[in-house]
Amino acid sequence: ELKVEQNPLFLSMQEGKNYTIYCNYSTTSDRLYWYRQDPGKSLESLFVLLSNGAVKQEGRLMASLDTKARLSTLHITAAVHDLSATYSCAVGLQGRDDKIIFGKGTRLHILP
């Protein structure tokens, strides 16, 4: 059974600081997703990572994937208050049902 673990689950940080969220998964996968979710809202797709060594960047967020270590990271550079949200990684299993398994999410609170 595929398990996806994120850490930390809660993170409070000052504006201007850098930090990294880690996502470990237990079984070989062919794709990894990062989503942002604001309170009471749905999931907004941030990145889709498809291959070992893949790195994608959008603004202050950068995601990377190491399929051999079964690890993805989401790095936040010079955080700003607007980035406060829950960030979830999810791992895809291509197969009969093509489903996505989510981690619990990391609740990020950025202090002004």
Add this chain to the structure above:
Amino acid sequence: ETGVTQSPTHLIKTRGQQVTLRCSSQSGHNTVSWYQQALGQGPQFIFQYYREEENGRGNFPPRFSGLQFPNYSSELNVNALELDDSALYLCASSFPGMNTEAFFGQGTRLTVV
């Protein structure tokens, strides 16, 4: 905007009742997946529909059932509602393949009292 729409946005039901939630998929997407997200938790996979047939199921009891229509829209039905069914229900549409990206609707907040 993802092009995936869900209705209703909020719903309050009594324990034991039945509920139907609806999802219209993004244009061109023939696969719809349903997820349950309890407060403070990540989304849990309920099931997926592909071309009108159930294409996989998570660890949910049979009282959770679904349909997909020829236009690829979908319904999630829950019978005999329990208090623990209170959650945000999300649907995601996608098109199967290696570069599959799932786009989520805004969700339906179900409260069972």
